[in-house]
Amino acid sequence: MRGWIILLAVVVVLAAAPLGLPLFMMTLLTEALILGLMAMSLDLMVGYTRLVSFGHAAAYGLGAYSAGYILLHSDTPVLFAVFIAAAMTGIVAIAAAWVFTLATGVSFAMLTLAFAQLLYAIAFQWQQVTGGSDGLAGIPRRGGPFGFDLLTSKIGYYYLVLLCLFGAYLFCRTLVNSPFGAVLRGIRENENKTRALGYNTRAYKIGVVAIAYALGGLAGALYAPFAGFTNTELLFWLFSGQALIMVIVGGAGTLIGPILGAALFLLAQHQLSSVTETWAIYFGLMFIAVVLFLPEGIWGTLMQRLGRKTQRV
Amino acid sequence: MAFLELDGLTRRFGALVAVDQVSMRVEQGEVRAVIGPNGAGKSTLFNLINGVLPASEGEVRFDGRRLNGLSAFEICQLGMSRTFQITALFPEMTARDNARLAAQARLGGRWRPFGGGAVFAEAERRADAALERLGLGHVAGEVAGYLSHGDQRLLEVAMALAQRPRLMLLDEPTQGLSVEETGKAVETLTELLSDGKLTVLLVEHDMEVVFRLAQRITVLHRGAVIADGTPDEVKADANVQSAYLGGFE
Ligand SMILES: Nc1ncnc2c1ncn2[C@@H]1O[C@H](COP(=O)(O)OP(=O)(O)OP(=O)(O)O)[C@@H](O)[C@H]1O
Ligand SMILES: [Mg+2]
Numbered sequence: 235m236r237g238w239i240i241l242l243a244v245v246v247v248l249a250a251a252p253l254g255l256p257l258f259m260m261t262l263l264t265e266a267l268i269l270g271l272m273a274m275s276l277d278l279m280v281g282y283t284r285l286v287s288f289g290h291a292a293a294y295g296l297g298a299y300s301a302g303y304i305l306l307h308s309d310t311p312v313l314f315a316v317f318i319a320a321a322m323t324g325i326v327a328i329a330a331a332w333v334f335t336l337a338t339g340v341s342f343a344m345l346t347l348a349f350a351q352l353l354y355a356i357a358f359q360w361q362q363v364t365g366g367s368d369g370l371a372g373i374p375r376r377g378g379p380f381g382f383d384l385l386t387s388k389i390g391y392y393y394l395v396l397l398c399l400f401g402a403y404l405f406c407r408t409l410v411n412s413p414f415g416a417v418l419r420g421i422r423e424n425e426n427k428t429r430a431l432g433y434n435t436r437a438y439k440i441g442v443v444a445i446a447y448a449l450g451g452l453a454g455a456l457y458a459p460f461a462g463f464t465n466t467e468l469l470f471w472l473f474s475g476q477a478l479i480m481v482i483v484g485g486a487g488t489l490i491g492p493i494l495g496a497a498l499f500l501l502a503q504h505q506l507s508s509v510t511e512t513w514a515i516y517f518g519l520m521f522i523a524v525v526l527f528l529p530e531g532i533w534g535t536l537m538q539r540l541g542r543k544t545q546r547v
Numbered sequence: 548m549a550f551l552e553l554d555g556l557t558r559r560f561g562a563l564v565a566v567d568q569v570s571m572r573v574e575q576g577e578v579r580a581v582i583g584p585n586g587a588g589k590s591t592l593f594n595l596i597n598g599v600l601p602a603s604e605g606e607v608r609f610d611g612r613r614l615n616g617l618s619a620f621e622i623c624q625l626g627m628s629r630t631f632q633i634t635a636l637f638p639e640m641t642a643r644d645n646a647r648l649a650a651q652a653r654l655g656g657r658w659r660p661f662g663g664g665a666v667f668a669e670a671e672r673r674a675d676a677a678l679e680r681l682g683l684g685h686v687a688g689e690v691a692g693y694l695s696h697g698d699q700r701l702l703e704v705a706m707a708l709a710q711r712p713r714l715m716l717l718d719e720p721t722q723g724l725s726v727e728e729t730g731k732a733v734e735t736l737t738e739l740l741s742d743g744k745l746t747v748l749l750v751e752h753d754m755e756v757v758f759r760l761a762q763r764i765t766v767l768h769r770g771a772v773i774a775d776g777t778p779d780e781v782k783a784d785a786n787v788q789s790a791y792l793g794g795f796e
Contacts, residue, residue: 413651413663420648423637430599430635431710432623432652441660 248396252389264392266500268456270493271399273480274406275449280478281487282410283442284422286343289350290477292330293450294457295469296323296353301455302370302464303363311378312385313394316455323451324444331443335436338425347471354469369465373458395456399493402449406489409445418442479517483524485531494533548611550575550746551596551714555605558591558770565591567770568605573714573763578740578747580757583767584790589750590632592767593716596748597629598622609714623652626713630703632722632750638692642683642702645691646674649706670709677709678702682735697728701735708739716748721756729753736760758782766790 248267252260272294279285300319304310310318334345357364364370377386384390409415417438420428429435458464467473476499484495499517506513528535549572558566566588573579581589594600596607598619607614614622623629628649637645650673651657656666678687681701686694691702700720707715720736721729733756740747740760751757757764757778764781766774774784781787 408661411663412659412661413654413656413666414658414660416644416648416651416667417658419640420637423639424635427631427635427637428648429618429620430597430623430629430631431649431706432620432628433657434620438658 245396245400249393252392257388260388260392262500262504264388264395264460265457266497267392267395267399267493268453268460269480269496269500271395271402271456272450272453273477273484273492273496274399274403274489275446275453276477277481277486277489277492278406278409278418278442278446278449280481281485281489281492282415282422283418283439285439285443286340286478287346287446287474288343288471288478289346289348289474290446290450291469291471291473292346292350292353293323293327293447294454294473294477295350295357295464295466296326296447297451297454297456298458298464298468299357299364299370299454300451302373302458305373305376305459306370309376312375312391312459313378315376315459316398316452319455319458320448320452323454324448327444327447327451328440330447331440334443335439347474350469350471350474354466354471357466357469364466365464367466369463370458371463373462373464375459391460395460398452398456402452403489403493406449410489414438414441479521481531483521483531485534485537488531488533488537491531491533495531498532548608549573550577550610551748552608553596553605554608556592556595556602556607557604558588558595558600559603564770566595566602569767569770569772570605571765571772571775573746573748575713575746576743577763578745578749578761580749580751580761580764581767582751582754582757582764587767588770589767590718591770593629593718593748593750597627597716623710626711627716628707628710628712628714629716630700630707630718630720632718634696634699634703636691636699636703636706638690640691641688642678642691642694642698642705643671643674643687645702646677646687646706646709647671650674650677650709650711653710673711674705674709677705680708680739681705682731695728697724697732700724701732704736704739712745714746714748718750719752720749721751721753729756733759 251263276287276290279287297319300322301315304315304318330349334342337345358366375386375391385394417433421435421438425435480495480499481492485491502517506516530538551573553569553571556566556569569592583589595602598617609625609627647670650670651666654666654669656663659666678684681704683698683701683705686698704717704720721732724732737760761778764778765772766781766787768790773786773790774781
């Protein structure tokens with residue numbers, strides 16, 4: 235109950251943010267929420283199922299390129315485009331996960347990386363569709379019927395992102411507290427035993443990967459019309475690694491933590507990169523410090539201190 | 548047709564024949580012990596029965612159904628639950644959550660990605676009943692990894708029981724227990740197995756326990772069956788006497 239009140243308060247504060255913040259801060263906040271959605275989706279795999287992915291940029295990039303392509307080559311409103319792109323990413327992920335789950339542990343992680351690198355190579359080569367090394371530019375935030383035109387403004391788009399993140403959070407929270415989520419925890423702690431208990435663990439893993447990619451794809455799909463462009467960096471392994479760091483710094487297996495981790499990452503990038511070129515080193519140092527001193531991540535440790543083993547909003 | 552039938556079941560690891568032409572009939576309601584010296588192939592036999600390993604030859608029929616080619620989770624869904632010789636549970640969950648996840652596996656809504664209140668309630672009911680029967684009611688809320696080794700062994704049995712299995716495979720439930728713990732565990736298991744409702748395949752080293760719990764005993768030696776009968780028949784068997792070098796007493 236207390237958790238719900240806090241959550242509501244946070245959403246109200248975020249919803250009121252445009253009243254008090256200058257426009258450039260709103261841009262930063264929008265990007266933070268998009269990245270937060272990306273990191274949270276990865277947490278379903280890493281934190282709740284212990285399926286470590288080195289290639290979650292694949293989800294983001296696939297969503298971004300799909301949404302960009304749809305918006306550039308049809309008159310689909312942005313609201314529909316992002317959900318179509320997310321669904322497409324999830325469907326592709328089913329096939330990919332079928333392959334990933336032939337392996338476990340580090341090999342699984344390497345396969346996710348290989349898939350992301352494959353998409354990276356395709357994005358470079360398939361000029362007509364992806365724009366090659368230039369990427370897609372001039373992606374419109376197209377409005378549409380029923381007052382969707384509100385979404386074309388920066389503030390309107392911020393609300394769309396906020397709603398998507400909030401909805402995705404509620405969806406994930408429901409998922410991890412469901413019978414399905416209980417099985418994911420079983421897989422996390424002892425996959426062989428879970429299988430011996432009669433669960434088709436591979437099907438559950440494919441399921442959670444597809445969901446994680448669909449939500450990661452949604453994040454990417456929101457990013458493309460937000461930034462107005464896509465490029466191959468969205469599919470680069472560096473971004474996959476950064477997403478993993480956001481999850482771990484914020485606190486794997488908490489959903490909220492990775493969102494904070496993403497916001498922190500973006501803030502560090504924004505603040506430090508103007509001061510020093512080597513800001514990534516400082517963020518790396520912070521990452522090491524968190525791993526050493528706060529193994530549950532920032533949010534995970536906070537929740538433990540507050541006497542709750544797992545956060546139950 | 549017997550409830551569980553093994554026919555010429557064989558498993559080779561390279562040149563080693565770990566399970567060698569094993570045939571066996573187990574009736575419903577029977578408690579059957581499988582005994583044999585270390586490395587006789589008992590655990591491997593279990594792995595063949597519940598689909599953890601594929602057989603090199605031979606077949607398993609469970610309630611008239613051929614199990615060849617089914618995987619472990621499918622066989623479990625047919626009503627066969629097992630425990631492992633090396634304790635396998637979810638160490639960071641409470642004992643109750645361990646048993647709950649086991650019970651959930653046999654419920655219709657086990658995969659539901661939302662809600663699930665009714666599934667959880669029924670799973671919890673079955674879990675608590677199973678924990679109670681294994682005398683673990685008082686540690687239900689404790690984290691499984693912190694339980695005593697003895698309670699962990701019994702928790703694994705409780706997890707199998709919470710699945711309401713038609714056949715239970717127990718691989719050395721008293722393995723690695725202190726004398727004291729063994730006494731307590733044997734008492735609990737005796738109570739569980741003597742009501743005649745469960746069909747159980749039991750691997751156990753402690754002969755006293757075996758003779759007390761089992762109606763029939765199958766003796767494995769180097770993968771092959773060397774004797775099969777009532778406890779008295781097996782005790783008197785000359786092959787068994789020599790396999791165990793000096794007999795039981
Ligand atoms: N996966 C495997 N690969 C190779 N050899 C194996 C494998 N599993 C078992 N074995 C061998 O098969 C033989 C039978 O092993 P098994 O574990 O079935 O014996 P057991 O009767 O259960 O012994 P114990 O009483 O020690 O538990 C042993 O020689 C063992 O080394
Ligand atoms: Mg064994």
